[in-house]
Amino acid sequence: MNNYWDQEINNNIQYIKQLSKQYPTINSACTEVINLEAILNLPKGTEHYLSDIHGEYEAFIHVLNNASGVIRRKIDYIFDNTIREHEKRRLAMLIYYPEQILEKVKNEEENLLEWYEITLHRLVLVCREISSKYTRSKVRKALPKDFEYIIEELLHEQQREVNKQEYYDGIINTIIEINRADNFMIAICRVIQRLAIDRLHIIGDIYDRGPGAHIILDKLMQHHSIDIQWGNHDILWMGAAAGSLACIASTIRISARYGNLNTIEEGYGINLLPLATFAMEYYKDDNCNNFDLVVSDKSAYTCKEINIIKKIHKAISIIQFKLEGKIIQRNPNFIMNDRLLLNMIDYEKGIIKIAEKTYKLSDNYFPTINPKNPYELTIEEKDVMEKLRLSYKNNEKLQKHTRFLFSKGSMYLTYNSNLLFHGCIPMDKKGVFNKVTIDGESYGGKELIDKIEMLIREYYFNNNNELNNIDYFWYLWTGPDSPLFGKNKMATFERYFLNDKAIKKEDKNSYYRYRDSEDKCREILQEFGISEDNSHIINGHVPVEVKKGESPIKAKGKLLVIDGGLSEAYQHITGIAGYTLIYNSYGLLMVAHEKFESKKKAIDNEKDIVSSYQILEKNNKRLRVKNTDIGKELKKEIIGLKMLLQAYHKGIIKEK
Template sequence: MNNNWDETTHNNMPYIKQLAKQYPTIHAACTEVINLEAILNLPKGTEHFLSDIHGEYEAFIHVLSNASGVIRRKIDHIFDNTIREHEKRRLAMLIYYPEQILEKVKNEEKNLMEWYEITLHRLILVCREISSKYTRSKVRKALPKDFEYIIEELLHEQQREVNKQEYYDGIINTIIHINQAEHFMLAICGVIKRLAIDRLHIIGDIYDRGPGAHIILDKLRKHHAIDIQWGNHDIVWMGAAAGSPACIANTIRVSARYGNLSTIEEGYGINLLPLATFAMEYYKDDPCEQFNMVLTKRNNFSHKESALIRKIHKAITVIQFKLEGQLILRNPNFHMKERLLLDKINREEGTIHIEGKDYPLLDTYFPTIHPDHPYALTSEEQDVMKKLTQSYLNNEKLQKHTRFLFSKGSMYLKYNSNLLFHGCIPMDEKGSFAALTIGDASYDGKRLIDRIEILIRDYYFNQDNRLNNVDYFWYLWAGPHSPLFGKKKMATFERYFLEDSHIKKELKNSYYEHRNQEEKCIAILQEFGIVEEGAHIINGHVPVEVKKGESPIKANGKLLVIDGGLSEAYRHITGIAGYTLIYNSFGLLLVAHEKFETKKKAIDEEKDIVSSYKILEKNNVRLRVKNTDIGEELKEEIKGLKMLLRAYYKGIIKEK
């Protein structure tokens, strides 16, 4: 044993010397070992999983604030039958929206000082309960500097210490009488929300459809512990930020389709006037009837505004088809020639030839498409795209958000025995991993996903490499073997211009059939090096059709789908407003959310989102930090510290 220790210590001397700089004495190293060993025995932190937010910032912020019901369940547990239901409801809403609820209270409460006193005591109880599974050091780091000492004192109040009761009561009374109650409440509500969730997982698709993706990203950038698995709607915006004209056109088209051009114009400050001017000139007398917005309750545009948006919508869509055609032609390795459709249009007959059949077109007005060169941009279209590309490339806020997506994001994540990815692992009909040729090599399974991530990181950050390679961002958005798209084709042209429902159908990758089989899910997990018995795959991307009886739980619980329709545009398909997951020390909980109407209504009526809960797995023994990935890292740190102690005891390293 001693010889092994000596050999291990000798082989790790560079690492041990670095540790000695941080822990220069035996006492310092021993103290840290004791601290880390203690942390290993704390309960596992709560993980919160969300997917497919699609710009629905009000619903997202509410679900983030209430931690998918974690905070309300804590309130119910603490106060049980000791306070009334409306008091529990107000306390919860105060934690979610402290500024707005405090304004209401000041207008409604007759004895405000008494309300402050009662509520402060209740908030401290909630905060104490939520913080109880963390070390004092971790809690201290979460405390706002202005009230750090006071909150820490109150959180560690010992109710049995009669001699200190007046001391604690005195703190509360002083806070109230020096007019700091509101500021203190804001601070402690923030601490509760921060400590309720130890880590947030976003499994793709922050962008598109809803009006506030930029607001969501601003919120996420402030989160204390977050990871993001990119979705196809994220990657197309990342490609746009990298300067891909095809991706830029797609972001504008989708925004126009859902009436969310304000995200581009107001959220990011990108000037769409050149495009609008071009659209008004070339589609002036065209009603653009096939380019109506997808109706949502939010879209309250005037007739004139709607007409302009339709023209912008058609103009950028035609430009997009041209750009995509150019991209497909210069990338024969994408194997997407069947998506070259503009040259299949028969203007005289008003038809298009697709898959061996002629289909009548619903719109035959194409003033900018040259019959002999259908994929060539006109000089005016080139000018519009040049200006838009420069605007995207030089937009500080968009680039900041994109760098955040790169720094916190990835194609997939292995975390605490779960495999998180947005779309799919491409498969063939037999259930084998489907290969994609990149350069001179063929990749499948984990190798494919890893290779794609290396490529797109290089194409974004390596300026010299961008020009000829940003096309891969678009392929991930719409390519048949893209793990983020997961379908054989994106039938954009067909949806706009054809009536036949069959030709509009987008067939899913075989993964979506095989993911229902437990053995296939186990094979995927093993491909990514996850062999633990309680492992899961966690997906988003494809809405769960609850209305048709579909379950988000697949393959006997090995795979979980949490895209249940947070986006308003999907609710007619799903029937609910989203699934989320909570994974705490007691087990795994699936949360189904009913529709969230508006922030204003939630505050005015003090109405929380209605959610139902299903326990997927309940641990026989409560999970501890030592059972997690962080626990494994701490064990390695402890191992290194023990080697350092050995070096100190042997005199190999001297104390400072």
């Protein structure tokens, strides 16, 4: 045994010397070993997985605030039948929206002081239950500085200590007497929210369709523990921030289509006036009917506003098609020549030839296209796009959000024996990983995804002006072998200009057929270095058509799809309003959410989002921190500390 330690100390002497600076005595090293060993035996923290938020900030924030219903379930567990249903409902809503509910209570409660006293005690009980699985040190880090000592005292109240009961009651009464009850309640509600979700995983697509992607990102930037797997809509905005004109055009087109130009103009403060002026000049005589808004309720817009948006929508769409054509022409390795459609149009006859078949265009007004050189931007289009490029690249808020997506995000993540990615691992019809040529080399599977991530990181941070690198942002958005897109084409042109349904069909990558195979899912997991029996693939991207009987559980539970339609634009397909996956110490739980109407209605009616729960896996033994990735790191730290202790005992390193 001594020989073992001697060899280990010798092999790791530099690391041990560095460790001795942090733990300069035997006592300090022993204390940390005891602390870490204790942490290993705590229950694992609760992980929450969400995907495809698509700008629906009110629904997302509500799900985050109520921890997918976990907080309400804790309230039911703690109080059971001891308080009435409406009291439970109000307590839950207070935790979700403390400022707003406090304002409401002040207008409704006749005996406010009594309500404060009762509610403060109840909040402490909820906070105590939520925090029970964590160390005092971790809870302390979550506490606001103003109330750190007081909350900590109340959380560790022992009801058996009769002598201290008056002491605890005195704390509560004093908080009320000195008019700090509101501030204290808000503080403890925030602590409950934070501790209810130990780790948040976002499986892609924060942007587009809904009205508040920028609000969601501001919220995510405040979260204490988060990772993000990029979706194709996220990479589109990241590409726009990097200066890709095609990506910029696409972000504006989608925002116009879904009536969300406010995200660009007000959310990011980007000036769209040059584009609007251009559109009104060149499309003033065009009704642009094919470019109408895709919204459930147009009453929020005037006829004049709708007319302007439609013209902006068409103008930027034509610019987008031109810019995309240029990318395809300069990147033959993308193998996307079938998407070069502007040169296939007979502009006099108003027809287009695609794959040897001729179609009549439903709109043949193209005032800015030169039939002899259809992909060339006009001088005015170039001027508009250059102004937009400078606005996107120099926008402080957009760049801050993009850097956050790079720092907390990635193409995929392996975490606690699960593989998280938004879209797919591109495969051919035989289920073999597709090979893609990049810089003369062929890549497939994990190597392909690693290579693409390296390229886009290199471009954004080095900004080396190599067009091919920046074009990969756009390819990830729409390319046939993109892991984030996973279809043979994005039929944007066809949706706007052709009536034939067949030509608009977008065929999914073979991955979506093979993901039902347990063996194929195990093969994918092994490709990413995961071989544990309890491992899973967790996907978003393709909405689960629940109302048609589709299940989010694939391949006998090896693959879980959590895009249930949090975005309103997809709810007619899914029949629900989003999934959350919860992974706690007891097992895996899938939560299906019903439609969330609005924050205002939730507060006014004190009505929580309706959610249903499905247990996917239940652990025979409660999982502990030692069973997690964090546990693996802690075990390494313990080994290092034990080597340090041996070095102290042997005199190899002296105590300070």
